[in-house]
Amino acid sequence: MIAGTGFYDLDALDDAQHETVHTAYGTAAVTRGSWHGQSVVFVTRHGAGHDVPPHRINYRAIVRALDELGVHDVVAINVTGGIDPDLEAGEIVCIDDFLDLTRRRESTFHGDGLGGVVHTDMTHAYDPVLRRELLDAASAIGQPVIDGGTYVCFDGPRFESPAEIRLAALAGGTVAGMTGVPEVTLAAEAGLRYAALSLVVNAAAGVRPGEAITMDDINTVLTSAAPKVLAVVDELVHTRSVFRSVDGEEAGG
Incomplete structure (x- = not known):
């Protein structure tokens, strides 16, 4: 599980252990533990003190660390503007596509030319099976989640301008954020199943003329809505735990 603003720890984890994973792309701070009897790795993108801005996050180190720790499935939580x-x-939106409007990020594991040129298919970057599991988990607990939407990623850390949001809307964007890419593309390159829940915390710039975007308003929404997102993931993990106990084998970590 990878999460950002407002999600700095995961109280649901039992026997939580904090560690630093060293990769060829740098280090990643992770928390490992057990959730409903399943092994889970948790990463908070911005750090526990929210001191890493979105354009400075080492996405390659995070995804590579998860891969090296044996993770198969990644559930991401993004806080976004509508x-x-x-x-x-x-x-809450269960994302099924993305639009990359970032400009200065290391966005691939294959950029150094080693091993030849690699072109990774992004048709199903958000894994359809894992998305369905999340949607089913939400349905099981009666939590409405919108099935499908396009995540438009900007560099940040500033909020987008109204003109940028109008451009994103013309391109079919549903929500705007600063962290979803290259996280999703790197996961696809690494062969990890990846799905994302987007929590809408405000209307994006200019969508509702006259409304300013403030962190106070965003934090108010986070306080009330973050538990709803975590409840969906909790049901997903619990469901997998039940399947594992019935089948006698562990599902993907």
């Missing part, structure tokens, strides 16, 4: 004017603060 490009779609029908979205309300507190709603």
